[in-house]
Amino acid sequence: MSDLKLALFDLDGTLVDSRQLIAQSMDEAFRKNGLKGCSYDQVRQIVGIELFEAIPMLLSEDYPAEGAVKIGNDFREIFVRNRSDGTHTEGLYEGARELLHELDDAGWLLGVATGKPRRGVDHILDAHGLHGMFVTLNTSCTGVGKPNPRMVLEAMQETGVDAHRTIMIGDSSHDIQMALNAKVTAAGVAWGFHTPEELSASGAHSVHEDFECLARGLTAFGEGKAA
Incomplete structure (x- = not known):
């Protein structure tokens, strides 16, 4: 039996705090298109889903498809502008970098599974000096997204790690459902877009209140115990 173990991480709301950047950029994109705006509580429900699948979920059923595409394109432009001019940042959560290095030192294989486009992933890796930390990077750019x-299946195939040695860590029910659909362990984190109650209701095997708690859970998982 292989000793390999794989930890897959979501990015937005899990490793990086992009909550205000995403929410305010989406609100601005809605207003630019003559809509009344979009609240944080609305936006947080769709973060993690591929953008052009997610936008229609925030609109009425009869909203024109081409209009939804325009909102998505406007959101991307506004998001990049707000990030570039320093209006909002995508800072690593306190404790994230330390945990990644601890796992790497302990022999874990690390990966990313995110609804973020690849250029957004590369920006985060560049901004925080994380290139080389992850052995597999999976985004919605190369195929169907969460849930x-x-x-997850492609990450396991790429790394050669079995499902029972793979754990997905995320802050949304979409992450949890993706993990369960792949038949791997699903670990929720309480500091992102979805509440602990929402994560538990989605079927998370565990929900962690901070990075220290998550580190203990991952250590237990690596030893073959419940995370």
């Missing part, structure tokens, strides 16, 4: 299990 479909594709990203």
Whole structure:
């Protein structure tokens, strides 16, 4: 039996705090298109889903499809502008970098499974000096996104790690559902877009209140115990 173990991380709301950047950029994109705006509580429900699948979920059923595409394109432009001019940042959560290095030192294989486009992933890796930390990077750019299990299945295939040695860590029910669909362990984190209650209701095997708690859970998982 292989000793390999794989920890897959979501990015937005899990490793990086992009909550205000995403919410305010989406609100601005809605207003730019003549809509009344979009609240944080609305936006947080769709973070993690591929953008052009997510936008229609925030709109009425009869909203024109081409209009939804325009909102998505406007959101991307506004998001990049707000990030570039320093209006909002995508800072690493306190404790995230330390945990990644601890896992790497302990022999874990690390990966990313995110609804963020690849250029957004590369920006985070560049901004925080994380290139080389992850052995597999999976985004919605290369195929169907969350909650479909594709990203997790491809990460396991790429690394050669079995499902029972793979754990997905995320802050949203979409992460949890993707993990369950891939038949791997699903660990929720309480500091992102979805509440602990929402994560538990989605079927998370565990929900962690901070990075120290998550580190203990991952240590237990690595030893073959419940995370």
